[in-house]
Amino acid sequence: MAPAPRSLNGRVVAITGGGRGIGLAIARTLVAKGARVAVGDLDRASAEQAASDLGAGALGLFLDVTDHAGFTGFLDEVEQRLGPLDVLVNNAGIMAVTPLVEESGASIARQLDINLHAVIHGTQEAMRRMVPRRTGHIVNVASLAGRSGFPMLATYCATKHGVVGLSEAVRVELRGTGVDVSVVMPGIVRTELATGLGQARGVKTVTPEAVAADVVAALEVPRFDVFVPRSGGALVQLGAIMPRRLRERIARLIHADQALLQTDRAARAGYEARAAGSAPAADEERSSTAA
Numbered sequence: 441m442a443p444a445p446r447s448l449n450g451r452v453v454a455i456t457g458g459g460r461g462i463g464l465a466i467a468r469t470l471v472a473k474g475a476r477v478a479v480g481d482l483d484r485a486s487a488e489q490a491a492s493d494l495g496a497g498a499l500g501l502f503l504d505v506t507d508h509a510g511f512t513g514f515l516d517e518v519e520q521r522l523g524p525l526d527v528l529v530n531n532a533g534i535m536a537v538t539p540l541v542e543e544s545g546a547s548i549a550r551q552l553d554i555n556l557h558a559v560i561h562g563t564q565e566a567m568r569r570m571v572p573r574r575t576g577h578i579v580n581v582a583s584l585a586g587r588s589g590f591p592m593l594a595t596y597c598a599t600k601h602g603v604v605g606l607s608e609a610v611r612v613e614l615r616g617t618g619v620d621v622s623v624v625m626p627g628i629v630r631t632e633l634a635t636g637l638g639q640a641r642g643v644k645t646v647t648p649e650a651v652a653a654d655v656v657a658a659l660e661v662p663r664f665d666v667f668v669p670r671s672g673g674a675l676v677q678l679g680a681i682m683p684r685r686l687r688e689r690i691a692r693l694i695h696a697d698q699a700l701l702q703t704d705r706a707a708r709a710g711y712e713a714r715a716a717g718s719a720p721a722a723d724e725e726r727s728s729t730a731a
């Protein structure tokens with residue numbers, strides 16, 4: 441018999457990078473389910489605006505996930521103001537589209553800091569709070585790029601593979617503790633992060649609301665792998681049992697290997713400039729170490 445869905449009413453949820461895009465859509469869907477939501481974002485204005493639009497006592501706080509002490513302080517404040525943390529959504533992330541050979545050291549370090557190191561820190565903090573209470577759910581937002589390799593996204597793919605590996609390991613560590621973990625693997629989602637991306641033939645983009653609906657479903661009936669759309673999961677599983685040469689021939693047929701090379705980099709300039717300013721604490725630490 442299928443397990444009864446868990447109620448999210450009154451649950452305390454913290455969402456990193458929740459000021460816009462996928463994080464904001466997750467916040468909206470959870471508030472509609474009665475959850476008590478805190479969004480943290482580097483863009484303080486968007487976090488505050490999100491909280492006021494969400495209503496229902498939602499909190500909107502400044503958060504730089506690369507400042508680990510600040511991230512811990514953010515979770516402390518959420519617990520003080522809303523109650524013990526039931527769900528952490530590690531969602532904040534950036535993506536630089538560039539051939540690896542041309543990528544700057546700063547861009548590589550920034551993606552590692554935000555997309556991977558901060559997710560490890562957030563996961564560790566959530567475990568420390570949830571395991572003693574024997575309840576909770578950690579949701580790590582990775583990507584289909586965490587299960588496959590895409591040209592022009594080498595560093596991003598490396599970080600997202602890292603998030604998938606982290607989540608796989610933590611799932612085993614958490615067995616029997618009452619704490620769940622999910623890893624979310626969307627394809628292309630219509631947010632600013634995906635501006636100007638080239639697309640493979642027949643690949644459909646999805647809305648942030650579709651990702652949010654699947655995240656909420658995985659909280660109600662716990663599920664580890666959350667592919668959005670679900671067909672992404674089928675493709676990954678099929679690819680895993682195919683010989684590499686056949687898999688790569690199919691990718692060439694649908695131009696999956698070429699699509700990202702056709703990205704409109706001029707259209708992405710605004711997003712890439714914002715992403716380049718997205719790891720202030722880590723950038724500061726690097727420059728003081730270099731001095």
Ligand SMILES: NC(=O)c1ccc[n+]([C@@H]2O[C@H](COP(=O)([O-])OP(=O)(O)OC[C@H]3O[C@@H](n4cnc5c(N)ncnc54)[C@H](O)[C@@H]3O)[C@@H](O)[C@H]2O)c1
Nearest residue numbers: 457461462482504505531532533583628629631633634718
């Ligand atoms: N859009 C896609 O196609 C897609 C696909 C797969 C996975 N993802 C992942 O989904 C997540 C959300 O992406 P999105 O598309 O909503 O992007 P987005 O750019 O619309 O939103 C990301 C938010 O994270 C915030 N942020 C950036 N650096 C931060 C930091 N240091 N501390 C706190 N907040 C910070 C930004 O201010 C922004 O509000 C990311 O992890 C991304 O890698 C996105």
